[in-house]
Structures are given as structure tokens and as C-alpha cells.
Amino acid sequence: MLFSNINGINKKKIVLLPHDHPDGDALGSSLALLFYLRKLQHNVDLISSTEYSKSFQWLPGIKDIIVFSEKNKFLIRKKIENSDYIFLIDFNNISRIKNLRNFLVSSRAKKVLIDHHPHPSYFDFMFSDPKVSATSILVFRFISNMNNLNKIDKEIATCLYVGLMTDTGFFRFPSITSETHFIAGKLIEKGIHVSNIYNLLQEKYNENRLKLLSKALNRLRVLKKYHTTYTSIDASDLNILSCKKEDTEGVIYYGLGIENIIFSVFFFEEKIKEPIKISFRSKGNFDVSLFARKHFKGGGHKNAAGGISEKSLSESIKYFLSIIPDYYSSLITSI
Structure with a gap:
């Protein structure tokens, strides 16, 4: 039902929510979904409960993120409460978005979980697999299940690849499987600049740090x-x-x-x-x-x-x- 509604001709109001202090996987997964769902002509907003690290300012679409503040909280509340679908990305409990928790609870929108952490809370639609190494893998599966892999362009691929790299420790962690590398290969085929991404993600040190x-x-x-x-x-x-x-x-x-x-x-x-x-x-x-x-x-x-x-x-x-x-x-x- 979700896939048919998202893929259908009726355009939806959709809100994407990563967890507080979003990391590379949360940002990469959310931004990839933002680009993808907008390609399907939906009205999509990506809202972060807190600021994100400046080290990700180069990511495609990063300036489209609405960061919660006292000045815009009423606008954000309206967007969340009036949405048709809310995607919870890279977290499995609403305590991980403390500034937006009450808005989420009061919204009648259908909640869609896309996450790889164990012991998730229950939501209307569940795309949960704690065995995978990154939520970006689940976003790739989500797009694949809708038979829309052809809609993954260089921007979407870059965002998903960042999620893969950061949540696997640059492909070093034991959670990596053949699927991880298969998806990475498919993303590379979209023309992403792997060496540039790697350099941009490397630790940057100043004197005080x-x-x-x-x-x-x-x-x-x-x-x-x-x-x-x-x-x-x-x-x-x-x-x-x-x-x-x-x-x-x-x-x-x-x-x-x-x-x-x-x-x-x-x-x-x-x-x-x-x-x-x-x-x-x-x-x-x-x-x-x-x-x-x-x-x-x-x-x-x-x-x-x-x-x-x-x-x-x-x-x-x-x-x-x-x-x-x-x-x-x-x-x-x-x-």
C-alpha cells in the first residue's frame, strides 16, 4: 500500500526526520530520499531537530534541510502535523528527536521507519533490518522495491555512498556484507567521485581540536x-x-x-x-x-x-x- 501510494499520481505531503545530531548515514539517507521523493513530484521537507556537523556542508541538498529553532518551530509544527507521511530515518525511537517529539506524536500522518538499529518501536510501516551496516542500504532497497533504481542519479548516489562509508568506518566494520559492496558498486556506476568523497570525509584537524x-x-x-x-x-x-x-x-x-x-x-x-x-x-x-x-x-x-x-x-x-x-x-x- 505504501509503495503504490508513493508511486501513484496523487502527490503527498512528506516530512523526513533524521535523528538528533545527524551523522553521515542519517544525513546521506535523508538527503537521498529527499531527492528521490521530489523526483516523484511529492511535496517533501527534510527537518532536523538539531544542527548537523559542519563537516557535511558539502553534501548535495544540505542547504534544503530545515533546522529546528525557536523562530521556526511553529512552521515546523505545521509541516509535521499536516503531512501525509513522516519518514523516521536512522533511528528507532522518538526520544531521538527531542525537539520534535511532541509534534510527531500529535500528527495523524502515517509513520514510516527506515532504520537499522535493533529493538525498534512499532510504526505504521517498518523498513527495519539490524543486520545491515547502514540505513543507506535500506534506502537503496526502498527505491529498488519500487522498481525505480533508474531514478538514482549522481546526487542521490553520492548521498547514499556517504552513508555507507561513514557507518561502515570506510568499509572496515564487521557488519559489512557482499550486499554492502554490491550497492557501493551500483552507486559508483552513477558517476560519483569516490576519491573526492573520501577526502571530504577525512578528519580535519585545527590546533584547538x-x-x-x-x-x-x-x-x-x-x-x-x-x-x-x-x-x-x-x-x-x-x-x-x-x-x-x-x-x-x-x-x-x-x-x-x-x-x-x-x-x-x-x-x-x-x-x-x-x-x-x-x-x-x-x-x-x-x-x-x-x-x-x-x-x-x-x-x-x-x-x-x-x-x-x-x-x-x-x-x-x-x-x-x-x-x-x-x-x-x-x-x-x-x-
Whole structure:
């Protein structure tokens, strides 16, 4: 029914919603859908609950994103509540769009989930597969299921390829399958500039970002017995160095790169008196999604997840250290 309605002659009002602080996969998937659905002559708006990283400003269509603010919240509310379909992209729970949550709940629009995270909430239409390495793969499948792969042009292909690259760690993560590379090949056939995309996605460092990284590495602690590392950044670090959240991207992987380490944790205090944000990464069979969901109100994938703590930064770390011994057996058998 959804495919026939979207592919039909009756034009629909459609809103696309990526998760808060959208990453490369959320942005790439959303922008690809924006281009595709507009090709079908639908009235489509892409709305982000929060700002996105400046490192993605080069993406095709990025300027079409409506970013929530106090000035435009009534316009956004009207668009969401009056839409026919709302696509929830790269997230599986409405808590991931805190500024737009109430608007989404009050809208009578049909909700369409396109996401690859486990344990999704239920929506009207579900395109959910936690086994795939990126939501961009599901968007490709979505277009394919409508027999419209011929509508994928260079712009759509670029956006989908960015989603693939970023959510697979540049095609390094264990979630990659033959389908991942098959889709990548099909996107390359559309004439995208792979080397340019790679260069644009590479980490860009300024002096203050390097100093922030230095602080995180100086605080890095190794728990050899548990094959685990952790580190942190606090609000004063950001203020002194005039850095932002996006400047902490990639910090967590330094710990995971140490020999015999399979579990890396990064504690991040963006502002004093706000919840501590925590990132979890692992190798092998240690499931950080379960760990985050049980202890830190979070979730994600088996080897990449996030969570929060209402405690202070020091108390959050202390709590983490108190529970890690419970996972000794799981950690040593994951080597």
C-alpha cells in the first residue's frame, strides 16, 4: 500500500526526520530520499531537530534541510502535523528527536521507519533490518522495491555512498556484507567521485581540536584485566579551547586501537548540569548495545552504541568502574 501510494499520481505531503545530531548515514539517507521523493513530484521537507556537523556542508541538498529553532518551530509544527507521511530515518525511537517529539506524536500522518538499529518501536510501516551496516542500504532497497533504481542519479548516489562509508568506518566494520559492496558498486556506476568523497570525509584537524584530543589521550586509562579503556572530556575543556561536540568525533577509536583492547568508552560532558553522554565501541562479540541499554539508558549496535548518565562526570565514571568487573567473563572470551 505504501509503495503504490508513493508511486501513484496523487502527490503527498512528506516530512523526513533524521535523528538528533545527524551523522553521515542519517544525513546521506535523508538527503537521498529527499531527492528521490521530489523526483516523484511529492511535496517533501527534510527537518532536523538539531544542527548537523559542519563537516557535511558539502553534501548535495544540505542547504534544503530545515533546522529546528525557536523562530521556526511553529512552521515546523505545521509541516509535521499536516503531512501525509513522516519518514523516521536512522533511528528507532522518538526520544531521538527531542525537539520534535511532541509534534510527531500529535500528527495523524502515517509513520514510516527506515532504520537499522535493533529493538525498534512499532510504526505504521517498518523498513527495519539490524543486520545491515547502514540505513543507506535500506534506502537503496526502498527505491529498488519500487522498481525505480533508474531514478538514482549522481546526487542521490553520492548521498547514499556517504552513508555507507561513514557507518561502515570506510568499509572496515564487521557488519559489512557482499550486499554492502554490491550497492557501493551500483552507486559508483552513477558517476560519483569516490576519491573526492573520501577526502571530504577525512578528519580535519585545527590546533584547538588537536589540543582537545591531547587532553582526552592524557586521561586515557587502560584496564588490562578487562581489555577495556576509557577517557573523558568535560565542559571546561570545550570552553577553554572553544571547541564543540563535533571536535570529539573519533576520540573513542584511539583506545580501541590498543593491542588486546576490545572495549572502549568515552564520557563527554558538553555542559555542566546536563546529562553525561557516553559512547561505547567494541570488537568481536562483546555487545555494547546490551551494555548501554542495561546501565546507561542507551542502545545502538553490537559494536557501536551510546547512552547517557544523570550523574556527574566523576560519578558516572565511578559507576562504570563498579560494574565492569561483572563483565569479566564476557570480555576475556571476546578476545
